[in-house]
Amino acid sequence: QTVVTQEPSFSVSPGGTVTLTCGLSSGSVSTTHYPTWYQQTPGQAPRTLIYSTDTRSSGVPDRFSGSILGNKAALTITGAQADDESDYYCVLCLGSGVRVFGGGTKLTVL
Amino acid sequence: EVQLVESGGGLVQPGGSLRLSCAASGFSFSTYSMNWVRQAPGKGLEWVSYISGGSSTMYYADSVKGRFTVSRDNARNSLYLQMNGLRAEDTAVYYCARDASNNWYGPVVYWGQGTLVTVSS
Numbered sequence: 001q002t003v004v005t006q007e008p009s010f011s012v013s014p015g016g017t018v019t020l021t022c023g024l025s026s027g028s029v030s031t032t033h034y035p036t037w038y039q040q041t042p043g044q045a046p047r048t049l050i051y052s053t054d055t056r057s058s059g060v061p062d063r064f065s066g067s068i069l070g071n072k073a074a075l076t077i078t079g080a081q082a083d084d085e086s087d088y089y090c091v092l093c094l095g096s097g098v099r100v101f102g103g104g105t106k107l108t109v110l
Numbered sequence: 111e112v113q114l115v116e117s118g119g120g121l122v123q124p125g126g127s128l129r130l131s132c133a134a135s136g137f138s139f140s141t142y143s144m145n146w147v148r149q150a151p152g153k154g155l156e157w158v159s160y161i162s163g164g165s166s167t168m169y170y171a172d173s174v175k176g177r178f179t180v181s182r183d184n185a186r187n188s189l190y191l192q193m194n195g196l197r198a199e200d201t202a203v204y205y206c207a208r209d210a211s212n213n214w215y216g217p218v219v220y221w222g223q224g225t226l227v228t229v230s231s
Contacts, residue, residue: 047221
């Protein structure tokens, strides 16, 4: 069974840049997996940040960007702010209609 | 404004059944595919099921296949999830989620606030 991998945790300084990644236990992530990124704070529903690799969802500031880096999808946050401290999830479409979420990355801004 | 409002969650015994509903508004419901996504307490997100705009195509996660059934009523702008044979590991907040278009690859761009399902004796 294919597993979608994310860093369990990451830390960034205010104003800094951080890149979170989303990989596959076997194989490379490509645009055909339609990587999508979500942000979630405790007790809240997820918020869609980036879809189809690099398209920002409505209202998402341009300091959030998506890409493919090497064999993984990546979410880059530039100029990190205190309210970026959240859990970040990626999801990949693995074919036959199946979507699989990564385990999430807990981002700390300090 | 897109709104998705889930209902039907609650406490159910192992082996029992529950039907979740999602009332949609603010968009042309029949032209978008829909999903259910769940989140166990303190855990990550898990995609559960997908249904196309015209109900011709449904997909399920392996963990619920054969036990859960997704359906929709476009005349009522409503999405449903019939859950049978519930297990303790099905305990989660269940989110109704709308895709950006009517495609199997989504992506989900709108989320409801979720309804909690607790499976316990």
